[in-house]
Amino acid sequence: xxxxxxxxxxxxxxxxxxxxxxxxxxxxxxxxxxxxxxxxxxxxxxxxxxxxxxxxxxxxxxxxxxxxxxxxxxxxxxxxxxxxxxxxxxxxxxxxxxxxxxxxxxxxxxxxxxxxxxxxxxxxxxxxxxxxxxxx
Amino acid sequence: xxxxxxxxxxxxxxxxxxxxxxxxxxxxxxxxxxxxxxxxxxxxxxxxxxxxxxxxxxxxxxxxxxxxxxxxxxxxxxxxxxxxxxxxxxxxxxxxxxxxxxxxxxxxxxxxxxxxxxxxxxxxxxxxxxxxxxxxxxxxxxxxxxxxxxxxxxxxxxxxxxxxxxxxxxxxxxxxxxxxxxxxxxxxxxxxxxxxxxxxxxxxxxxxxxxxxxxxxxxxxxxxxxxxxxxxxxxxxxxxxxxxxx
Numbered sequence: 001x002x003x004x005x006x007x008x009x010x011x012x013x014x015x016x017x018x019x020x021x022x023x024x025x026x027x028x029x030x031x032x033x034x035x036x037x038x039x040x041x042x043x044x045x046x047x048x049x050x051x052x053x054x055x056x057x058x059x060x061x062x063x064x065x066x067x068x069x070x071x072x073x074x075x076x077x078x079x080x081x082x083x084x085x086x087x088x089x090x091x092x093x094x095x096x097x098x099x100x101x102x103x104x105x106x107x108x109x110x111x112x113x114x115x116x117x118x119x120x121x122x123x124x125x126x127x128x129x130x131x132x133x134x135x136x
Numbered sequence: 137x138x139x140x141x142x143x144x145x146x147x148x149x150x151x152x153x154x155x156x157x158x159x160x161x162x163x164x165x166x167x168x169x170x171x172x173x174x175x176x177x178x179x180x181x182x183x184x185x186x187x188x189x190x191x192x193x194x195x196x197x198x199x200x201x202x203x204x205x206x207x208x209x210x211x212x213x214x215x216x217x218x219x220x221x222x223x224x225x226x227x228x229x230x231x232x233x234x235x236x237x238x239x240x241x242x243x244x245x246x247x248x249x250x251x252x253x254x255x256x257x258x259x260x261x262x263x264x265x266x267x268x269x270x271x272x273x274x275x276x277x278x279x280x281x282x283x284x285x286x287x288x289x290x291x292x293x294x295x296x297x298x299x300x301x302x303x304x305x306x307x308x309x310x311x312x313x314x315x316x317x318x319x320x321x322x323x324x325x326x327x328x329x330x331x332x333x334x335x336x337x338x339x340x341x342x343x344x345x346x347x348x349x350x351x352x353x354x355x356x357x358x359x360x361x362x363x364x365x366x367x368x369x370x371x372x373x374x375x376x377x378x379x380x381x382x
Contacts, residue, residue, distance in 0.1 A: 009345055011338070026292070026323055029299060029315060032308035112304040 035061055035105045035113030042087075043119055048095060050121055053087035054103055062105040066112065070100040073120070077102065098122050168223045170197040172207065175234045179211035185223075211235055212259065243347035251340050254347030267343040274339050278332040285325040292322040 036057035044051040056062065067088055069080035077100070081088060093099055099121040105113040172181045174193040183189045185205035189197050193209065202224035209217040214235040221231060238258060247254030251271035256264025295318045299311035 007342075009341065026319055026326075029296065029312075032302075032312050033305050035305055110303065111308060114305060 033061055033107045033109065033111040033113065034058075035107055035111070037114045038065065038103045038105060038116040040103075040116060040119060045121060046089075048093050049089055049091040050093060050099070050101065050119075051087065051089045052101060052103065052119065054116060055086060056105060059105075061107045062113075063108045063110075064106050066104050066106050068102045068104065068115070072098050073100070075100075082106075093121070095123055168200045168202060170200045170205070170221070170223055171195070171230045172197075172209065173230070173232045174209055174211070174217075175232075176211070176214075179209045179214070179235060182208045182210075184208075207231060209233055209235065213238055215257075240348050244344060247344045247347040251343035255343060258347060263346070267339065267346070271336070271339045271343065274332065274335045278329075278336050281325075281329050281332045285322075285329045288318070288322040288325040292318040 036059075038054040038056050040052060040054045042051065042053040052067070054065075064082050064084045065086075065088075066079050067081045067083070067090070068077040069090070070077040080101075081090065088103075090101070101119045101121070102115045102117070104115045107113070170183065172183075172191075172193050172195050174181070177193050179193045181191050181193050181195050183197060183200075183205050184207075186201045186203040189200075191197065200223050203222075205221050205223055207219045207221055209219075214237055217233050217235055219231060219233070243254030243258045245254070246257050247267075250268065252264035252267030252269075254264070255267055258264075292315075295311060295314045299308065299315045302308040302311055
């Protein structure tokens, strides 16, 4: 009987000892932002300018769109402009060099989504992606 | 001439007498008596030194050679008393000891500091050693698990920081996969850590409760054997009964 009481008391101590260390340091993190990829609907080159418009499957989490620009085919992209709408006109372009553009949605938390396809503006033509070229 | 011879003979006889007397005194000087009295009586007294002798108190050891001796007094239910005595200064050496009773409180206090010590103190040395080995092993296991857990926890915190610092969905998705895996690892490690903490606490508690709840044997009583085999012979069956006494 004494052994049984000792074992019961010890079991209570073990349970109490375990409960003392309930993990509280592992909160469930929010999953990655759910941002759709923009799809260009209209690419309209003008004199020293380019008009771009796009659509997106769901803009629920989108705060604004960031437009990226790169000069030449190998140049690195930099954030050129941003807009809350679904279109933008980019002016002041030097038409003698190649320009490349892409649009990325940005969430309310400042997280940037996947980029759209890249639009290439060549001196004589405009293309989207590597194989989808549009003649000026 | 005759007188000279008489003088020499007298001198010789005197020398012989002196030598014999010296030997007798030396022999008489090596013989001492050691008396051990205990309260309560009935303790096993062991004397170790130039000679080894045992007896049940009150006991009187005769013809003890001169020298230093270690005296150990054991009585069930009482703390073992050890003393050193120098035989030779006085013809009679007396030791009177009042033995200290073993109590549950003393045992529990011992087990509070070293698990199993109180149980060994109460007379259950094997069980006491088992508690000590188990508690030491559980503490070592805890430290190993703690180190493992810290490693998993740090990895999780590192990945979590990278996930939270992500500025793009692409980065978020990359780190989120790692985050889920490391979170599970850290959670599992914490569970193992909790179990080892429980083990440490449990073994410590069992040791403490054992020392506190198990009664020490009555004074002078030898603990009875717990396991016994008894023959059972009756008209309808014959066999052996195995009994365990709590």
